[in-house]
Amino acid sequence: MDALEWLGSAMRAARAQLDVATQNLANVSSDGYRRAEARVALTPQGLVTSSGATHEQGAVRTTGRSFDLALLGGGAFRVGRTTTRNGAFTRDRAGWLVDDRGRRLHGERGPLRVSDRATVAADGIVHDGGRIVDRIPLPPGTHILAGALETSTVNAIGETLSILTAQRAFETAQKTLLAIDATREKRSNDIARVQ
Protein backbone atom coordinates (compact mmCIF):
# COMPACT_ATOMS: atom_id res chain seq x y z
CA MET A 1 0.00 0.00 0.00
CA ASP A 2 1.17 3.46 -0.82
CA ALA A 3 2.00 5.95 1.94
CA LEU A 4 -0.76 8.29 0.80
CA GLU A 5 -3.31 5.48 1.00
CA TRP A 6 -2.10 4.64 4.53
CA LEU A 7 -2.55 8.21 5.64
CA GLY A 8 -5.92 8.36 3.93
CA SER A 9 -7.02 5.31 5.92
CA ALA A 10 -5.75 6.99 9.12
CA MET A 11 -7.88 10.01 8.33
CA ARG A 12 -10.91 7.81 7.69
CA ALA A 13 -10.29 6.01 10.99
CA ALA A 14 -10.13 9.31 12.90
CA ARG A 15 -13.34 10.39 11.22
CA ALA A 16 -15.05 7.12 12.24
CA GLN A 17 -13.85 7.59 15.84
CA LEU A 18 -15.40 11.05 15.83
CA ASP A 19 -18.70 9.58 14.57
CA VAL A 20 -18.77 7.08 17.45
CA ALA A 21 -17.92 9.74 20.04
CA THR A 22 -20.55 12.21 18.79
CA GLN A 23 -23.18 9.45 18.68
CA ASN A 24 -22.35 8.63 22.32
CA LEU A 25 -22.42 12.27 23.37
CA ALA A 26 -25.76 12.85 21.67
CA ASN A 27 -27.17 10.05 23.83
CA VAL A 28 -25.82 11.17 27.19
CA SER A 29 -29.47 11.65 28.32
CA SER A 30 -31.00 8.56 26.67
CA ASP A 31 -32.05 6.13 29.40
CA GLY A 32 -30.86 2.58 28.86
CA TYR A 33 -28.31 3.65 26.22
CA ARG A 34 -25.01 1.83 26.32
CA ARG A 35 -21.91 3.58 25.12
CA ALA A 36 -20.46 2.34 21.81
CA GLU A 37 -16.72 1.85 21.59
CA ALA A 38 -14.54 2.57 18.56
CA ARG A 39 -12.02 -0.18 17.92
CA VAL A 40 -9.19 0.59 15.53
CA ALA A 41 -7.45 -2.37 13.89
CA LEU A 42 -4.32 -2.45 11.76
CA THR A 43 -5.02 -4.47 8.59
CA PRO A 44 -3.29 -4.83 5.22
CA GLN A 45 -5.91 -2.39 3.92
CA GLY A 46 -4.83 0.27 6.41
CA LEU A 47 -6.49 1.35 9.66
CA VAL A 48 -10.05 0.10 9.97
CA THR A 49 -12.41 1.33 12.67
CA SER A 50 -15.36 -0.66 13.87
CA SER A 51 -17.83 0.28 16.55
CA GLY A 52 -18.72 -2.27 19.20
CA ALA A 53 -21.20 -2.32 22.05
CA THR A 54 -20.06 -2.12 25.67
CA HIS A 55 -21.78 -3.96 28.49
CA GLU A 56 -21.09 -2.00 31.64
CA GLN A 57 -24.06 -1.30 33.93
CA GLY A 58 -25.50 2.21 33.90
CA ALA A 59 -26.29 4.09 37.09
CA VAL A 60 -29.85 3.69 38.35
CA ARG A 61 -32.08 6.71 38.85
CA THR A 62 -35.29 6.34 40.87
CA THR A 63 -38.41 7.83 39.29
CA GLY A 64 -41.20 6.50 41.51
CA ARG A 65 -43.33 5.43 38.53
CA SER A 66 -44.31 1.80 39.00
CA PHE A 67 -43.80 0.77 35.36
CA ASP A 68 -40.33 2.29 35.03
CA LEU A 69 -38.12 -0.79 35.03
CA ALA A 70 -34.34 -0.76 35.35
CA LEU A 71 -32.38 -3.85 34.28
CA LEU A 72 -29.58 -4.76 36.69
CA GLY A 73 -27.33 -7.06 34.69
CA GLY A 74 -27.48 -8.17 31.07
CA GLY A 75 -30.34 -8.74 28.69
CA ALA A 76 -32.97 -6.40 27.29
CA PHE A 77 -36.72 -5.93 27.22
CA ARG A 78 -38.56 -7.25 24.22
CA VAL A 79 -40.79 -4.52 22.76
CA GLY A 80 -42.75 -5.24 19.60
CA ARG A 81 -40.27 -6.84 17.18
CA THR A 82 -37.15 -5.35 18.70
CA THR A 83 -35.37 -5.10 22.07
CA THR A 84 -34.40 -2.17 24.26
CA ARG A 85 -32.86 -1.51 27.65
CA ASN A 86 -34.89 1.66 28.07
CA GLY A 87 -37.45 0.52 30.64
CA ALA A 88 -39.78 3.54 30.67
CA PHE A 89 -43.19 1.91 30.21
CA THR A 90 -46.68 3.24 30.75
CA ARG A 91 -50.04 1.53 30.78
CA ASP A 92 -52.13 2.48 27.80
CA ARG A 93 -55.89 2.81 27.73
CA ALA A 94 -56.46 -0.88 27.10
CA GLY A 95 -54.00 -1.94 29.81
CA TRP A 96 -51.04 -2.89 27.59
CA LEU A 97 -47.63 -1.84 28.88
CA VAL A 98 -46.10 0.30 26.13
CA ASP A 99 -42.89 2.28 25.73
CA ASP A 100 -42.83 5.91 24.60
CA ARG A 101 -43.04 4.83 20.96
CA GLY A 102 -46.14 2.76 21.62
CA ARG A 103 -44.43 -0.63 21.30
CA ARG A 104 -45.78 -3.32 23.64
CA LEU A 105 -43.62 -4.95 26.31
CA HIS A 106 -43.53 -8.73 25.99
CA GLY A 107 -43.55 -11.26 28.80
CA GLU A 108 -42.97 -14.96 28.30
CA ARG A 109 -46.54 -15.39 27.05
CA GLY A 110 -46.68 -12.40 24.73
CA PRO A 111 -47.53 -8.74 25.30
CA LEU A 112 -48.27 -7.79 28.91
CA ARG A 113 -51.73 -6.53 29.78
CA VAL A 114 -52.23 -5.46 33.39
CA SER A 115 -54.32 -3.28 35.70
CA ASP A 116 -52.91 -0.10 37.25
CA ARG A 117 -52.26 -1.98 40.50
CA ALA A 118 -49.82 -4.42 38.90
CA THR A 119 -46.26 -4.68 40.20
CA VAL A 120 -43.10 -6.13 38.72
CA ALA A 121 -40.88 -8.09 41.12
CA ALA A 122 -37.08 -8.28 41.02
CA ASP A 123 -37.19 -11.70 39.29
CA GLY A 124 -39.40 -10.31 36.49
CA ILE A 125 -42.65 -11.86 37.74
CA VAL A 126 -45.61 -9.57 37.12
CA HIS A 127 -48.17 -9.62 39.95
CA ASP A 128 -51.60 -8.14 39.39
CA GLY A 129 -53.99 -8.04 42.32
CA GLY A 130 -52.32 -10.99 44.10
CA ARG A 131 -52.27 -13.10 40.91
CA ILE A 132 -49.21 -13.90 38.82
CA VAL A 133 -49.90 -12.70 35.28
CA ASP A 134 -46.68 -13.40 33.45
CA ARG A 135 -42.95 -13.15 33.74
CA ILE A 136 -40.56 -10.85 31.92
CA PRO A 137 -37.82 -13.17 30.62
CA LEU A 138 -34.41 -12.35 32.08
CA PRO A 139 -31.01 -13.96 31.58
CA PRO A 140 -29.60 -15.65 34.70
CA GLY A 141 -28.22 -13.21 37.27
CA THR A 142 -30.24 -10.26 35.98
CA HIS A 143 -32.77 -8.47 38.15
CA ILE A 144 -35.40 -5.82 37.57
CA LEU A 145 -35.75 -2.76 39.76
CA ALA A 146 -39.21 -1.23 39.41
CA GLY A 147 -39.69 2.51 39.94
CA ALA A 148 -36.26 3.29 38.50
CA LEU A 149 -34.51 3.71 35.16
CA GLU A 150 -31.01 2.80 34.04
CA THR A 151 -29.24 5.95 32.87
CA SER A 152 -26.96 6.20 29.86
CA THR A 153 -23.43 4.84 30.39
CA VAL A 154 -21.90 7.70 28.39
CA ASN A 155 -19.25 9.70 30.19
CA ALA A 156 -19.24 13.20 28.67
CA ILE A 157 -15.62 13.93 29.66
CA GLY A 158 -14.32 10.72 28.12
CA GLU A 159 -16.20 11.36 24.88
CA THR A 160 -14.94 14.96 24.68
CA LEU A 161 -11.41 13.60 25.03
CA SER A 162 -12.02 11.08 22.22
CA ILE A 163 -13.30 13.92 20.03
CA LEU A 164 -10.16 15.99 20.63
CA THR A 165 -7.90 12.98 20.11
CA ALA A 166 -9.63 12.06 16.85
CA GLN A 167 -9.42 15.64 15.64
CA ARG A 168 -5.66 15.82 16.34
CA ALA A 169 -5.03 12.40 14.78
CA PHE A 170 -6.88 13.59 11.66
CA GLU A 171 -4.78 16.73 11.58
CA THR A 172 -1.51 14.81 12.03
CA ALA A 173 -2.36 12.47 9.19
CA GLN A 174 -3.25 15.39 6.95
CA LYS A 175 0.02 17.23 7.73
CA THR A 176 2.07 14.10 7.09
CA LEU A 177 0.20 13.52 3.86
CA LEU A 178 0.99 17.07 2.75
CA ALA A 179 4.67 16.64 3.67
CA ILE A 180 4.96 13.47 1.60
CA ASP A 181 3.12 15.13 -1.24
CA ALA A 182 5.55 18.08 -1.10
CA THR A 183 8.55 15.71 -1.24
CA ARG A 184 7.13 13.93 -4.24
CA GLU A 185 6.44 17.21 -5.95
CA LYS A 186 10.08 18.09 -5.52
CA ARG A 187 11.13 14.72 -6.90
CA SER A 188 9.03 14.96 -10.02
CA ASN A 189 9.51 18.65 -10.75
CA ASP A 190 12.94 19.73 -9.46
CA ILE A 191 15.22 16.69 -9.66
CA ALA A 192 14.23 15.92 -13.22
CA ARG A 193 14.76 19.51 -14.33
CA VAL A 194 17.85 20.02 -16.40
CA GLN A 195 19.68 23.04 -15.08
Next chain:
Amino acid sequence: MYAAASGMAAQQMQLEIVADNLANADVAGFKGDAATFEDVRAGTIGLGTTSVGKHAVFAQGKLMRSGGPFDVAIDGPGFFVVERGRELAYTRNGEFARDAGGTLRNAAGWTLSAVRIPADALAVRVERDGRVLVDTAGAHGRTIARLRLASFATPEALRPLGATLFAATETSGRARLFAPGGRDGSSIAFGMLERSNVSIVEAMMQILGAQRAYEANAKGVQAADEMLRIANNLHRG
Protein backbone atom coordinates in the same frame (compact mmCIF):
# COMPACT_ATOMS: atom_id res chain seq x y z
CA MET B 1 -21.66 16.33 12.92
CA TYR B 2 -25.42 15.82 12.68
CA ALA B 3 -25.37 13.33 15.57
CA ALA B 4 -23.76 15.98 17.77
CA ALA B 5 -26.22 18.60 16.54
CA SER B 6 -29.14 16.31 17.47
CA GLY B 7 -27.55 15.99 20.92
CA MET B 8 -27.51 19.78 21.25
CA ALA B 9 -31.19 19.94 20.28
CA ALA B 10 -32.02 17.25 22.86
CA GLN B 11 -30.19 19.07 25.65
CA GLN B 12 -31.89 22.31 24.69
CA MET B 13 -35.28 20.60 24.96
CA GLN B 14 -34.25 19.14 28.33
CA LEU B 15 -33.29 22.65 29.52
CA GLU B 16 -36.63 24.07 28.39
CA ILE B 17 -38.54 21.38 30.28
CA VAL B 18 -36.52 21.83 33.46
CA ALA B 19 -36.91 25.61 33.22
CA ASP B 20 -40.67 25.18 32.91
CA ASN B 21 -40.68 22.83 35.92
CA LEU B 22 -38.67 25.34 37.95
CA ALA B 23 -40.96 28.20 36.97
CA ASN B 24 -43.90 26.25 38.41
CA ALA B 25 -42.10 24.88 41.47
CA ASP B 26 -44.26 27.06 43.75
CA VAL B 27 -47.61 26.29 42.11
CA ALA B 28 -49.83 24.03 44.22
CA GLY B 29 -50.71 20.77 42.49
CA PHE B 30 -48.15 21.24 39.69
CA LYS B 31 -46.66 18.06 38.23
CA GLY B 32 -43.21 18.25 36.70
CA ASP B 33 -42.58 17.11 33.12
CA ALA B 34 -39.89 14.72 32.00
CA ALA B 35 -38.62 13.99 28.49
CA THR B 36 -37.44 10.65 27.19
CA PHE B 37 -34.65 10.41 24.64
CA GLU B 38 -33.62 7.45 22.54
CA ASP B 39 -30.75 6.76 20.18
CA VAL B 40 -31.39 6.75 16.44
CA ARG B 41 -29.45 4.45 14.17
CA ALA B 42 -29.59 3.14 10.65
CA GLY B 43 -28.07 -0.33 10.79
CA THR B 44 -24.74 0.20 12.53
CA ILE B 45 -24.48 3.89 11.72
CA GLY B 46 -25.40 6.16 14.61
CA LEU B 47 -27.54 9.12 13.65
CA GLY B 48 -27.74 10.78 17.07
CA THR B 49 -30.65 11.02 19.42
CA THR B 50 -34.30 11.98 19.35
CA SER B 51 -36.95 12.86 21.86
CA VAL B 52 -39.63 10.18 21.95
CA GLY B 53 -41.97 11.85 24.37
CA LYS B 54 -42.61 14.36 27.08
CA HIS B 55 -45.03 13.56 29.85
CA ALA B 56 -46.02 14.78 33.28
CA VAL B 57 -44.71 12.78 36.24
CA PHE B 58 -47.68 12.20 38.56
CA ALA B 59 -45.73 11.49 41.72
CA GLN B 60 -47.37 12.74 44.92
CA GLY B 61 -46.28 16.19 46.11
CA LYS B 62 -45.95 16.95 49.81
CA LEU B 63 -49.11 18.18 51.53
CA MET B 64 -48.78 21.41 53.46
CA ARG B 65 -51.19 23.24 55.71
CA SER B 66 -52.50 26.39 54.08
CA GLY B 67 -54.53 29.36 55.21
CA GLY B 68 -57.33 29.18 52.66
CA PRO B 69 -60.82 28.36 54.00
CA PHE B 70 -61.67 26.22 50.94
CA ASP B 71 -58.31 24.58 50.25
CA VAL B 72 -58.34 20.85 49.62
CA ALA B 73 -55.63 18.40 48.61
CA ILE B 74 -55.67 14.82 47.38
CA ASP B 75 -53.60 12.33 49.31
CA GLY B 76 -53.08 9.55 46.75
CA PRO B 77 -53.86 9.27 43.04
CA GLY B 78 -56.79 11.02 41.36
CA PHE B 79 -57.89 14.44 40.13
CA PHE B 80 -60.52 16.99 41.10
CA VAL B 81 -63.15 17.48 38.41
CA VAL B 82 -63.63 21.13 37.49
CA GLU B 83 -65.87 22.69 34.87
CA ARG B 84 -66.19 25.92 32.94
CA GLY B 85 -69.33 26.27 30.90
CA ARG B 86 -69.82 22.74 29.58
CA GLU B 87 -66.12 21.94 29.40
CA LEU B 88 -64.60 19.53 31.92
CA ALA B 89 -61.02 19.54 33.15
CA TYR B 90 -59.03 17.71 35.79
CA THR B 91 -56.60 19.16 38.31
CA ARG B 92 -54.75 18.38 41.51
CA ASN B 93 -54.58 22.04 42.46
CA GLY B 94 -57.15 22.39 45.26
CA GLU B 95 -56.84 26.11 45.79
CA PHE B 96 -60.47 27.29 45.58
CA ALA B 97 -62.32 30.43 46.62
CA ARG B 98 -66.03 30.92 47.11
CA ASP B 99 -67.69 33.23 44.62
CA ALA B 100 -70.94 35.19 44.83
CA GLY B 101 -73.03 32.33 43.48
CA GLY B 102 -71.77 29.91 46.13
CA THR B 103 -69.61 27.83 43.82
CA LEU B 104 -65.97 27.09 44.54
CA ARG B 105 -63.81 28.61 41.86
CA ASN B 106 -60.07 28.40 41.19
CA ALA B 107 -57.81 31.21 39.99
CA ALA B 108 -58.39 30.36 36.32
CA GLY B 109 -62.17 30.56 36.73
CA TRP B 110 -62.95 26.84 36.72
CA THR B 111 -65.50 25.69 39.31
CA LEU B 112 -65.47 22.52 41.34
CA SER B 113 -68.21 20.27 39.93
CA ALA B 114 -71.36 19.55 41.94
CA VAL B 115 -70.61 21.83 44.88
CA ARG B 116 -72.77 24.84 45.76
CA ILE B 117 -72.38 26.42 49.18
CA PRO B 118 -75.69 27.74 50.53
CA ALA B 119 -75.81 31.48 51.20
CA ASP B 120 -76.50 31.03 54.91
CA ALA B 121 -73.48 28.79 55.54
CA LEU B 122 -71.28 29.91 58.41
CA ALA B 123 -68.51 27.35 58.04
CA VAL B 124 -67.57 24.73 55.43
CA ARG B 125 -65.38 21.70 55.83
CA VAL B 126 -64.55 18.67 53.72
CA GLU B 127 -64.18 15.20 55.20
CA ARG B 128 -61.57 12.62 54.24
CA ASP B 129 -64.16 10.76 52.17
CA GLY B 130 -65.10 13.89 50.19
CA ARG B 131 -68.33 14.81 52.00
CA VAL B 132 -68.79 18.60 52.06
CA LEU B 133 -70.32 19.66 55.39
CA VAL B 134 -71.71 23.11 56.21
CA ASP B 135 -72.69 24.67 59.49
CA THR B 136 -75.63 27.04 59.36
CA ALA B 137 -77.35 28.97 62.17
CA GLY B 138 -79.96 26.19 62.44
CA ALA B 139 -78.07 23.01 61.61
CA HIS B 140 -74.63 21.68 62.35
CA GLY B 141 -72.66 19.51 59.94
CA ARG B 142 -75.21 19.15 57.15
CA THR B 143 -73.87 17.25 54.12
CA ILE B 144 -74.49 19.27 50.96
CA ALA B 145 -72.37 17.39 48.43
CA ARG B 146 -69.80 14.68 48.02
CA LEU B 147 -66.63 15.28 46.04
CA ARG B 148 -65.74 12.61 43.54
CA LEU B 149 -62.29 12.19 42.10
CA ALA B 150 -61.38 11.17 38.56
CA SER B 151 -58.81 8.57 37.58
CA PHE B 152 -57.48 7.66 34.14
CA ALA B 153 -56.13 4.53 32.51
CA THR B 154 -53.11 6.48 31.23
CA PRO B 155 -52.76 9.79 33.10
CA GLU B 156 -49.48 10.45 31.23
CA ALA B 157 -51.52 10.97 28.05
CA LEU B 158 -53.65 13.79 29.51
CA ARG B 159 -53.42 17.04 27.58
CA PRO B 160 -52.16 19.96 29.70
CA LEU B 161 -54.31 23.11 29.76
CA GLY B 162 -52.06 25.58 31.51
CA ALA B 163 -49.89 24.67 34.48
CA THR B 164 -52.11 22.45 36.61
CA LEU B 165 -55.21 21.69 34.50
CA PHE B 166 -55.53 18.67 32.25
CA ALA B 167 -58.09 17.52 29.70
CA ALA B 168 -58.91 13.94 28.79
CA THR B 169 -57.70 12.67 25.42
CA GLU B 170 -58.34 9.65 23.24
CA THR B 171 -55.28 7.84 24.60
CA SER B 172 -55.72 8.78 28.26
CA GLY B 173 -59.15 7.15 28.26
CA ARG B 174 -62.27 8.61 29.78
CA ALA B 175 -62.36 9.73 33.42
CA ARG B 176 -63.48 7.07 35.86
CA LEU B 177 -65.11 8.74 38.86
CA PHE B 178 -64.60 7.30 42.31
CA ALA B 179 -65.36 8.34 45.86
CA PRO B 180 -62.31 9.19 47.99
CA GLY B 181 -61.72 7.49 51.32
CA GLY B 182 -62.49 4.06 49.85
CA ARG B 183 -60.47 1.16 48.54
CA ASP B 184 -58.67 3.25 45.93
CA GLY B 185 -56.50 4.61 48.71
CA SER B 186 -57.02 8.29 47.97
CA SER B 187 -58.43 10.66 50.54
CA ILE B 188 -59.14 14.37 50.79
CA ALA B 189 -57.11 16.54 53.13
CA PHE B 190 -59.04 19.70 54.04
CA GLY B 191 -57.17 22.93 54.78
CA MET B 192 -54.12 21.56 53.00
CA LEU B 193 -52.57 22.07 49.56
CA GLU B 194 -50.39 19.71 47.59
CA ARG B 195 -47.07 21.31 46.78
CA SER B 196 -45.59 20.82 43.32
CA ASN B 197 -43.57 17.62 43.00
CA VAL B 198 -40.63 19.52 41.46
CA SER B 199 -37.52 19.41 43.57
CA ILE B 200 -35.61 22.67 43.08
CA VAL B 201 -32.29 21.07 43.97
CA GLU B 202 -32.84 18.25 41.50
CA ALA B 203 -33.92 20.73 38.80
CA MET B 204 -30.72 22.75 39.36
CA MET B 205 -28.64 19.61 38.96
CA GLN B 206 -30.52 18.73 35.77
CA ILE B 207 -29.80 22.23 34.43
CA LEU B 208 -26.09 21.89 35.14
CA GLY B 209 -26.02 18.45 33.55
CA ALA B 210 -27.88 19.64 30.44
CA GLN B 211 -25.58 22.65 30.09
CA ARG B 212 -22.44 20.53 30.27
CA ALA B 213 -23.85 17.97 27.85
CA TYR B 214 -24.81 20.78 25.47
CA GLU B 215 -21.26 22.15 25.56
CA ALA B 216 -19.77 18.71 24.98
CA ASN B 217 -22.05 18.18 21.97
CA ALA B 218 -21.11 21.61 20.64
CA LYS B 219 -17.49 20.47 20.86
CA GLY B 220 -18.44 17.49 18.69
CA VAL B 221 -19.95 19.76 16.03
CA GLN B 222 -16.84 21.95 16.15
CA ALA B 223 -14.48 19.00 15.78
CA ALA B 224 -16.41 17.63 12.80
CA ASP B 225 -16.32 21.07 11.20
CA GLU B 226 -12.60 21.38 11.89
CA MET B 227 -11.95 18.01 10.25
CA LEU B 228 -13.76 19.15 7.12
CA ARG B 229 -11.63 22.30 7.09
CA ILE B 230 -8.45 20.25 7.44
CA ALA B 231 -9.58 17.91 4.67
CA ASN B 232 -10.18 20.91 2.43
CA ASN B 233 -6.60 22.04 3.05
CA LEU B 234 -5.31 18.84 1.45
CA HIS B 235 -5.39 20.70 -1.82
CA ARG B 236 -2.40 23.05 -1.89
CA GLY B 237 -3.32 25.84 -4.31
